[in-house]
Amino acid sequence: MDPGIDEHLAAGRHARAFDLVVPAYRDRVFRLAYSILRDRAAAEDAAQETFVRVWKALPGFDGRAALGTWIYAITRNTSLMELRRRRPTVSFDDPDSTEAQRAAENIATGPAQDPERDNLLRLLETLPHNQQEAVRLFYLEDRSYEAVAEQLGMPLGTVKNLLHRARKRLMELVRPDEEIAA
Amino acid sequence: MNDPTLIGPCADYEHDLVDLQDGELAPERARDVRLHLERCARCSTWAAGFGAIDARLAAEITAPGLPPDFDARLRERIASQRRLPDAGDLRSRLEREHAALVQSLRSGARRRAVLGAAGSVAITLGVLAASRRFLEQGMSLLPTLTEGPGHLMVLGTASAVVAIAALAWSIARGGLPLFGTER
Numbered sequence: 441m442d443p444g445i446d447e448h449l450a451a452g453r454h455a456r457a458f459d460l461v462v463p464a465y466r467d468r469v470f471r472l473a474y475s476i477l478r479d480r481a482a483a484e485d486a487a488q489e490t491f492v493r494v495w496k497a498l499p500g501f502d503g504r505a506a507l508g509t510w511i512y513a514i515t516r517n518t519s520l521m522e523l524r525r526r527r528p529t530v531s532f533d534d535p536d537s538t539e540a541q542r543a544a545e546n547i548a549t550g551p552a553q554d555p556e557r558d559n560l561l562r563l564l565e566t567l568p569h570n571q572q573e574a575v576r577l578f579y580l581e582d583r584s585y586e587a588v589a590e591q592l593g594m595p596l597g598t599v600k601n602l603l604h605r606a607r608k609r610l611m612e613l614v615r616p617d618e619e620i621a622a
Numbered sequence: 623m624n625d626p627t628l629i630g631p632c633a634d635y636e637h638d639l640v641d642l643q644d645g646e647l648a649p650e651r652a653r654d655v656r657l658h659l660e661r662c663a664r665c666s667t668w669a670a671g672f673g674a675i676d677a678r679l680a681a682e683i684t685a686p687g688l689p690p691d692f693d694a695r696l697r698e699r700i701a702s703q704r705r706l707p708d709a710g711d712l713r714s715r716l717e718r719e720h721a722a723l724v725q726s727l728r729s730g731a732r733r734r735a736v737l738g739a740a741g742s743v744a745i746t747l748g749v750l751a752a753s754r755r756f757l758e759q760g761m762s763l764l765p766t767l768t769e770g771p772g773h774l775m776v777l778g779t780a781s782a783v784v785a786i787a788a789l790a791w792s793i794a795r796g797g798l799p800l801f802g803t804e805r
Contacts, residue, residue, distance in 0.1 A: 462693060462696065463693075466688060466692065466693075467688065470685070470688050470692075471685050474685045474686075480686045483685075484688065484689065484692070487688070487692070488692070488695065488696055488699060491696055491700075492696070492699055492700060492703060495700055496703070560678055560679070560682055561682060561683075564679075575679065575683070576683050579679050579680050579683035579684075580683060580684070580685045583644055583645070583680070585644070585646065600640075603640075604637065604640050607640070607672065607675055607676065607679070608672075610675050610679075611671050611672060611675050614675060615671075
């Protein structure tokens with residue numbers, strides 16, 4: 441985090457702090473929202489809404505949690521609310537919910553141009569929701585375990601475990617699938 | 623089911639193979655694992671399969687970039703939100719005015735009560751004074767009221783007392799406006 445943000449927050453200069461927060465976090469906030477919503481326009485809206493909430497709540501930010509942790513929690517909540525708004529009958533409390541998976545799948549828009557890509561991403565979407573999210577974020581964040589752990593609010597070991605299980609399962613799924621396709 | 627990727631790697635190496643692929647393995651341990659891979663076909667095949675999946679995921683999972691007008695739109699949204707506190711200010715100003723009005727009405731009510739009490743006292747004193755004077759002077763008062771130079775003064779005093787009492791009575795019942803109670 442930009443040390444200037446901390447200084448401005450400590451001095452109560454929230455508007456100045458916010459001016460630094462946006463460029464420091466906007467890309468990660470957007471990628472986190474995109475990993476949940478899988479729709480560019482929806483992720484953009486969620487990122488905007490996240491920063492509006494951050495702007496409103498920044499004067500009350502007490503620094504008990506790291507600023508990034510706090511912002512990512514707002515991002516996750518905002519994105520999940522958007523997901524619920526689009527599919528109000530779906531519960532996302534259970535990260536392994538197949539309904540949640542299907543809802544998230546249906547939100548993704550735009551036809552895949554590459555059938556192989558489409559195939560692998562479809563296989564990814566058969567995994568539990570928390571595994572999918574960890575895998576997407578891991579690659580969106582340039583293979584950073586730490587970034588995924590911070591953004592998902594999970595311990596590093598949990599993230600590694602999710603990624604390991606997800607990719608191992610994809611290996612198992614890809615081979616028979618490719619043999620059938622051949 | 624003879625595919626080594628389905629059988630899996632040696633149990634002791636599975637996590638290390640993943641960490642090696644992710645670049646998370648300490649250099650010393652990475653050297654040991656690479657040596658093991660050279661000797662173990664099962665692990666090397668599994669690692670190759672894992673590496674292929676990793677490469678495909680890396681290539682296929684991409685996020686679109688944020689549009690260039692993201693910041694501008696955000697500033698606009700926040701500016702529109704900033705106008706809301708103005709509406710809040712208006713509401714709080716109205717609430718303050720309402721509270722002041724209530725306070726003023728309460729003090730007006732107190733004033734009316736005091737005036738009402740004063741009016742009652744004035745009427746009582748007037749009646750008592752008139753009665754006493756009437757009793758003391760008896761019938762001799764009658765000629766004074768109807769004749770002589772003092773009769774106008776007596777009548778004027780009695781009229782003033784009655785007028786003050788009536789005024790106090792009216793104010794006590796809100797019949798007349800009072801300065802300071804209306805905003």
